[in-house]
Each structure stands twice: as structure tokens, then as C-alpha cells.
Amino acid sequence: AQTVTQSQPEMSVQEAETVTLSCTYDTSESDYYLFWYKQPPSRQMILVIRQEAYKQQNATENRFSVNFQKAAKSFSLKISDSQLGDAAMYFCASLGQGGSEKLVFGKGTKLTVNP
Amino acid sequence: NAGVTQTPKFQVLKTGQSMTLQCAQDMNHEYMSWYRQDPGMGLRLIHYSVGAGITDQGEVPNGYNVSRSTTEDFPLRLLSAAPSQTSVYFCASSRYVGHQNTEAFFGQGTRLTVV
Numbered sequence: 073a074q075t076v077t078q079s080q081p082e083m084s085v086q087e088a089e090t091v092t093l094s095c096t097y098d099t100s101e102s103d104y105y106l107f108w109y110k111q112p113p114s115r116q117m118i119l120v121i122r123q124e125a126y127k128q129q130n131a132t133e134n135r136f137s138v139n140f141q142k143a144a145k146s147f148s149l150k151i152s153d154s155q156l157g158d159a160a161m162y163f164c165a166s167l168g169q170g171g172s173e174k175l176v177f178g179k180g181t182k183l184t185v186n187p
Numbered sequence: 188n189a190g191v192t193q194t195p196k197f198q199v200l201k202t203g204q205s206m207t208l209q210c211a212q213d214m215n216h217e218y219m220s221w222y223r224q225d226p227g228m229g230l231r232l233i234h235y236s237v238g239a240g241i242t243d244q245g246e247v248p249n250g251y252n253v254s255r256s257t258t259e260d261f262p263l264r265l266l267s268a269a270p271s272q273t274s275v276y277f278c279a280s281s282r283y284v285g286h287q288n289t290e291a292f293f294g295q296g297t298r299l300t301v302v
Binding site: 115 | 275
């Protein structure tokens, strides 16, 4: 079974500072995807960043980057130069391939950005 | 592009009533799924489908039925609504696992209240 754990229900960061959101996962699949989704107050789910498990290089998207530690089953999200618009719920998710096609989410981390 | 369209956006039901939440996607995605989002619980998978005619249960399937007669549509049926089904429901679709650049596209969500 796939599980995704986000141990930080809430985090806060000062504008322009850097914050890291934690995520650990467990899967029996040999190949899988990992994602971070952002959910602002509008409720829309927005893909922030994606990591293919077979790729050793950490994914980056502008101010967002991940630290993917496959052996430790860890997938943290780093937000650099935080902006007020980054305030949202952030969800970590895993998608297995070739056996379990379920997209499974963690419980989320609420990020507050202080001006 | 419409993407994933969910209807209705809001609904109030009385206990025992039945209803169908509609979900349609125009991206020719094979994979579709339904989630419910409750405070502090993240997104929990209700049912999912890897293609027309194929459905399977997720983490919290009780009280819900689905069918997938076409690639485009994946309706979620509440057979006899209960207050415990008060939640925000999301439909998502994605290209089948194994394709590069896989990501899930979400509808806008349906806020359902059962009184």
C-alpha cells in the first residue's frame, strides 16, 4: 500500500525567506512519481513540481525545488524567496506505476507567509 | 481548453437523498479519480478508473458508486446521503501511468453538505 506522510500541519515563513516542507512516503512500487500540489483559498489544486523516481537529479521549478532522497523515502519541498502568494495548503502525493495506479496524498501543510 | 469540469459547485442534500456528482474531461485522459477533502485529512481517494469500463475502490469507497462508460465522463453517485458525507469532492484526470510528464488535473471541487 502507498502512504504519504506530512509531519508539519502548519508552517510559517517571512516574506523573501526560505522554507522547507517535509514529506515521507512508502510504496512497494519500483517506479513511481512524486508531486507537490498547492491549494490556495480558491480551492483549485495546482501542480507545483513533479519528480520521477528513476531520476536522480532533484527537480526544480523557478523558486521551488525538491530534495529527493530515494533510499530514505523522503521528498521535501524548498521554497526560496517566499512571496505572499505562496501562502496556501501544500500537499505531497505519490503515484505508483505498473501495479498501483493510485494517486495518494498526504494530509497537507498550511503555509503562512508573513510580510 | 475546458480541462476537468465538475458540476455542481455547491449542493445541499437531506439525509437519505441520492445524487450524482458529474465529472467530465476533454483531454482524452485514461485515468480518472474521485477524492474527498476533509479538514486535517488531506485528499482521500474514493474510487478511480484506469479506462472506460474499469473502476476500482480507493481508501474510502463506502456509500459511493462509480461507473466509466466513456473516456470523458466519470460520475460519482451517492446512494443514500449521510451527514458523514459532508465534504468537498474533487475529480481528477491524468494520462495513464508510464507516460512522461504525468500530472493530475483537478476540477474546481464540489462542496456538499448533508443535513
